[in-house]
Amino acid sequence: MDWLYILMPIAGVKIFWPGLIILGIGVGVIGGFFGMGGAWMVTPGLNILGFPMAFAIGTDIAHMAGKSLISTMRHGKFGNVDYKLGLIMVFGTVAGFEIGAQMIMWLERIGIVGPVVRWMYLVLLALIAWMVFHDVAVKRRKEREAALAGKEVDKLATGIEWHKTLHKIKIPPMVHLKVAGIYCSAWLPIAISFFTGWLAGILGIGGGLIRMPSLIYLVGCPTHVAVGTDLFEVMISGLYGAASYTFKGRVELVAAIVMLVGAAMGAQVGSVATKYIKGYGIRIAFGLAVVGCLISVLLKLIPTYFPATYQVTDVMATVLILGLVAAMSVYITVKMVQGAKQEIAAKKGRV
C-alpha cells in the first residue's frame, strides 16, 4: 500500500494523500458555506495525518489563500461582500496576524507550540459554540413570546443583539457600511479585526472561525454578508499568511496543491449552497461543526496527561475529524443539489 503515501519534500514525512484530498474537498465546501478558511478543521487534520504542527499551520494557510479567492469571487457576485468593511478590517487583520505568527515561532523555539495551540483552540471553540447556541435559544424564546402575545417577530430580528450596544460607541470617524446596513465607529471593526488577526496568526487559521461570528454578533452584519465579507478577509490574510509562513520555511506546497485541487471546486459548491439555506440554518450547522471540532481537539489533548490512551484517542480523533468534514460537506452538497434542482425546475416552469 506504499502508493497511497507520498513523501513530502520539505517536511520529510510520508503522508496518506487520499486523506489530503478528502480534507481539501470537504474543507472547501465547508469554507465556502460558512465563510471561512476552515483551518480549524485542516490544521488539526493535517497534524493528525502526520505533519508537524508548524508545517500543518503554514500549509493550511497556503491552500486557504487560493480557495478563499474563489469563494470571495462567488460571494461577490451574490452581493454578499461588504468591500468597505473588508478594507477597513484589513489593517487590524494584517497587524494582528504578524504578531500572532511571530508568537508561534517563539512558542516553537521554547517547545510548547503544540499544547498551547490546542488549549487555545479548546477555549475558543467552547466560547463560539456557546455563543451560537445561546443566540439560537434567545431567538426561539423571542419567537415563543411573540407567538403568545399574538405578534410576529421581525424576519430580520436576531437572538443576541450585542452589536446594538456596541453601535452606541460614537468615537469618530463614523462609517456607513451600506451592504451590511450598519452605521458605527470605524474603531469597532478595526479592533475586532486586530484581535481576530492575532488569533489567526497564532492558531494558523484564516480568522474566519472567530471573525464570522464576530461580524454577526459584534458588528451586526446579516449572516450572508458576514460570510462573504469574512471570506474577503480570509483571502487577504491567507495570502499574507502564505507569504509569511513560506518565508519562514513552514509551508509544504506539494500538500497545499493536492488539497487546493479539491478545495477550489468544493469552495464553489459551498458558496452556491448559501443561496438555498437560510441564515439561521447556516448558524446552527456552524455551531454543530464547532462542537465536533472541539471534541476532536480534546481527544488529541488527553494523551498529554494520560499517555496510555494515545492509540485509542488518536484513532478516535482521526475518525471524528475526517467524519465531521465528510458529513458536513455531504450535507451542504445535498442541500445545494436539492436547491439547484428546484431552481432549475422553477426556471423551466416559467419558460
Next chain:
Amino acid sequence: MKSVVQKVVLVLTTLWLSAPYAFAAGGGDVAPIVIVADSRKLTGVMAWWANLYNESHLYFTVLTVILIPIIGVLFGVLADLIMHFVGIDLKSRDLAEH
C-alpha cells in the same frame, strides 16, 4: 508631509523587524530554527523544489505565492463552468434574511 510618511514607514519597518527579538525576550535564544529539506531521496520536480527551498526561501516564497492563486482560480473556474452548464443561476441570490 513626505518626511512624516518616511518616518512612519521607518518606525513600522523597525518594529516589524525587531518583533521576533521583543517576543523572544522571555524565551531566551532568538536564533531561528533552520529546517533543511533532505533532497537525497527525491527526484525530478520534487528534488528541484526541495533544492529551491534550501537555496532561497525568497524565491521559494515568490513561487508559492504565485502558484497558489493561479491553481485556485483554475479549478474554481472549472467548477464555475460545470455549474453554469448544469443551469444554476450564479449571479443572484433571493434570500436576504438573517
